[in-house]
Amino acid sequence: MADITRTREEGGFILEPSPTRPGPPAKIPLLHPAHNYETVTRKITSLVFNRTPSGWYIGMAILGLGMMLFTASVGYLFARGVGIWGINIPVAWGFDIINFVWWIGIGHAGTLISAILLLLHQEWRTSINRIAESMTLFAVACAGMYPILHLGRPWLAYWLLPYPSPTNLWPQFRSPLVWDVFAVSTYATVSLLFWYTGLVPDLATMRDRTKNRFLRVVYGMGSLGWRGSARHWNNYQMAYLLLAGLSTPLVVSVHSVVSFDFAVSILPGWHSTIFPPYFVAGAIFAGFAMVLTIVIPLRAFYRLHDLITMRHIDNMAKVTLVTGLVVAYGYLSEIFFAYYSGEYFEKFFITNRITGAYAWSFWALILCNVIAPQFLWSKRVRHNLPAVFLLMMFVNIGMWLERFVIIVGSLHRGHLPSSWAQYAGTFWDWSLFLGTMALFLFLFFLFIRALPAIAIFETRELIHPDQSQTETPA
């Protein structure tokens, strides 16, 4: 059990000492060795308590415009109907579902980092897990809107929920869309709980450190009366572990279920058993790419090099590379099975994907998701921040293209040639997409200024009680 106890002011204690890890020596530390408990706490809380940087205001102004675009896009959508988008028959799903899957995928890294890496004792998760979890929440918020917005009659969205009604009608449980409702809402709920539970001790720290009476009340309420007693810590640890255990299957389930939207159908290009694992890998791929996309500028802006070290960047880049390879395998196996099935429509569909009207999107996808991540094999590239950032932008775009290829590329050439058509997003497709991006970043900006972006107490756990044992930077 706990062997190191700390005072309440210091904000926490560690359940177990860090085991001395076997492995190659001369690793970059996860925390700058000069840090002690006090400096870590001060550094992280300063992101909130320092004067608002002017860059934040500029960013919020731009995002405010984006939010107005978002509001206008949703307002016009409700007023006119989904016909303002580019969707048609046969391509009845377009940007709406592409973006839904894209955002859901991005929302994947959070759970993975918080839950699975926690259970696997991957300590490097510590300084990025809060960012990743927040990102998850905001991405799921963006994603969760799309299934409602994409309805022809969005005011009836609640019909997808199982509730006792006078009509005696229930949702149709054979439909993957109903599974989606459960999967996404469960995921959103558990992610929120997980995120909030992790925040409680840190909110107490914030409460104790703020000099503003109003904020003290607000943080105080948020910290739920946390006093740092042993009993608190005990309960906390149990709850956190349980939630981690609960979240773990969700990492697999959410995107598997989302992939069923496609895999359950009979459309060539959708009707494929490889979809669940391939979608999950793709989601982790996309999620890590997005974490890196956010962390790299954030780290530079707030000079967090001592908390988020090159070790973090390096590890995340490696995860991206591995999941990228899984995704590439998925692409290959789709092509192989289409050929191997000998089925006319399957063969036609894959030929069309590679050479048809939307071949550009497929080849761009290969460039972004298969070729670009290969540069991450090189350590020099992984340690070159602009390069990593650029490669992650490739992945972000690539993952969007992947959904475009799957959804539009399959729908536009269905079974009957008489119903073939082309598809293009309209202004309102793009404006809503940009609007959700603005919403995502807007929430993130608020988060940075209001809550500790890095888990304080968990980072302090990284400070070894005997500073002299800390590895020296290479």
Place this chain on the structure above:
Amino acid sequence: MPSIDLHTPDELTEPRTREKNIANAVLARRLKGKKGKEYWRSLEELADTKEFREIIRKNFPSRAAEFIDSMSRRRFLKLMGASLALAGVSGCASRQPDSIVPYVEKPEVLIPGRPLFYATAMTLGGATIGQLVEQHDGRPTKVEGNPNHPNSLGATDVFSQTTILDLYDPDRSEVVREQGRISTWDDFIVALRSQLDRLRGGRGVRVLTDTVVSPTMASQIQEMLRALPQARLHQYEPVSEDNTREGSRLAFGSYLNTLYRFDRADVILSLDADFLAGFPHNIRYIQDWWKRRRPEDGASMSRFYQAESTHTNTGAKADHRLPMTARQVEGFARQVASRIGVGGVEPAAGTVPQVNPAILDGLLGDLQGHRGRSIVIAGLHQPPAVHALAHAMNEALGNVGQTVFHTQPVEAFPTNQTGSLQELVRDMNQARVELLLILDGNPVFNSPADLDFGAALEKVPFSAHLSEYFNNETSQRTTWHLPKAHYLESWSDARTFDGTVSFVQPLIEPLYGGRTAHEILGLFTGETNSPGYEIVREFWQGRRRTNPDFDTWFRTALHQGVVEGTHYSPTNARVRPGLAQRLPQAPAPAAEGLEVVFRPDPSLYDGRFANNGWLQELPKPISKLTWDNAVLINKDTAHELGVKSEDLVRVEYNGRSVNAPVFELVGQPAGTVTIHLGYGRGAAGRVGDNIGFDAYALRTSDAPWIGTGLRLTPLNERYRLATTQIHNLIDAYEDRDIIRHATYQQLRQNPNVIHDQQHHGGTVSMFPEYDYDHPHVANKHAYKWGMAIDMSTCVGCNACVVACQAENNIPIVGKGEVLMQREMHWLRIDAYFSGDEANPETYFQPMLCQHCEKAPCEVVCPVEATVHSNEGLNDMVYNRCVGTKYCSNNCPYKVRRFNFLQYNDVSTPSLKLLRNPDVTVRERGVMEKCTYCVQRIARARINAEREDRAVGGDEIKTACQAACPAGAIIFGDLNQENSQVARLHRENRAYSVLGVLNTQPRTAYMAKLNNPIDALAPSEPTETEEEPHG
């Protein structure tokens, strides 16, 4: 009791009550002192006196008739409705007054919610089609064919189906106008009378009409010409049969009407005749023709050769299609004629097109081997010489009296209409026309460009145009515009096909006080302006003086829709000797430029339907083009000229030019372009204004159909054309899951030839089987609905598409939405092509909801908005639909349609009258699709349950089936083994489209059969692969 009581409750609800009340007051003074009860009788007695008529005429010219009639139109309908109830069909006039008063005494035949059907007829371009029109609570909503009518036999065409929308068109003219200002009928009548008084004997009086086929109108015109001996009648149809008439005169020396019996023909040679689509009486001809195209029915298959200058529906159904330019057809006709023994018509050198010698030999052999059992038919736009040659060939082959019949002309005044119009315009330009009455038509728009009718019209001091629209090119330039009653508001009659007379009776009071041509012509001769009903009835009463019980005769005729025994007997006209010498010289090959053929548009006809959204959005049979016409061109020719589809070009022809988009049409012969008439109207209405380009601007009176020297100059501009289908040649081997076909010979040798093409797919499903053997608790009988579609007989005429639209309240979406692939048709006709792009094999495949047994849409809907019924239907519950569109994505047939926006016009009042009350009007955000006309099934089931019987296996006809002239759509109960649909499902030709997906559709398709010459059959793609695959 009040001393004056002239109103019956019915009259109070009539829209024109106020005027009548004033007139009544005049009468009332004269009637003072008499007792109320006597008034009706007294009034009639009084009304018959001469001075009474004079009073009324002076004071109330327009209303005079209503007083003099003992029976107004309304009153007649009411009485007739009651009396015809005994005969099974009956009705009452429309009641659309503002006051909401329930029936105090409900008319006996009217049951709210139950439609009534009336027989009527519609005339288009001199051809009349008999109809039964469905009426709901006084408003006509749907047109069906009249099985008694020789040119309907129960089926309809696209124009019949869409006229119902014209009736309720919000752009229709509502008032009389003088120089554009609102006026009244009375003013017009006064003005007309003063003109007629001035123009003694009809000096300078001209009447311009469409082709006159109405016996009543013919007698009125004759009467008018007797009364005004100097007056003249002119007839003009832009889609005229002048060539047919002149061809007949060339052959026989007189105008004759020629009928063809395709059901008796073993061999058909069509010389550019689109007799299955753009041809008078094509509805009849389709039905005769397909009787010989479905061998399962017992008759052997006919063989059909088509020489044609564009890709038509008819060519698509030919066993051997011979593409050639329109000017080459004569050379080909001469070649065939001379080889089968028509003397002296050898073609000049260089005028004979290249034709596959095997096909030519086969054709000649077939024609000579089937004497008396073949037909040679020539196209409307082919010169008279080709028609005369066809007559000569039919005679030489002994077909006359067997498959080809000549009768006296059906039209009342056969004439060369182009010549008739030329004469009129010449007189107008010489200021010899004082008074011009244009009865319907739109000559300012559709007369030949060289005549410049519009300019000539300026020189006519008094002109009046009777038209349904004030907003049209002609009405805007005549001094008077007169609102015309739609034919569904009119009394009239018409001869058609073999001379049979059918009656036109109104389904509704004129919505806007329009009048018919009969009523206008009546003004020229009659002392009063009689209503159309009186005119028609009096004419027939005069003709049937010997009949003691005229009323019964008249009612029976109205009920039947046709007058028994009015058909003409065939004449034994012979081609006059010396035809070869009389034939004009065959045209020399064009020196330069392209050949152009003007054709009536498959959707807009001559342009009169331009404001009809259903027709504008109806995909043209081969090109699938909507909302536009285009210069249809061969792909190679386009390539040589450096243009491609959707390029805007400058079309120069005979010193005139227009800008138009180009469309590469599969199967279009090289060197000739086809231009459809009817588009480019500047004044058509909110739907039809400025759609497409005006082909009449190029068309001249000397070459109304075929011309040469057309030049296309690219303008380096793109013009988007809205087609509903991407054109693709399908791979005949791989696409067997979609299209199957075989030759007649193959089917006879191997009855399983179609089944052998099947990919081997299992029927295992994880979902339980449905039970159709036991009725649902609410019913007494169990049904299992199904459909069969015969691709062999389907001619792609589109009648089913619009019938479905009319029946199911399907909205139109406009060109922009069609460009986005959002058209709403529940039923579409897919056209596939295989083989040579210049002369492909064409397959029409009507595609609608297949009502799959294992429906992919049902399992993916999250809210159970699409569910399987216990009778096998795939039901769509609009109320429950939230619009995820997942069902459409998972539908392999892509037959689901989504209301992306609010497409249904729910605000225009007149369109509300149009709706079928049995079908929900869908709002935005809702998915919809074919229901197998579930409302018709429900009606039949209710009727059957009330009569304590099962619904017959063939009792229900879906809207598409009812409209189909080709017998290609059959609906019924698969549980009843003897039903037609069950029989067809068991046939060897039946297969499931995309059956490999195991959706188990309950719509079976009958593979397309061809009957090519034996020598050529092996080269058919069907023969090339016999090995099983899958």
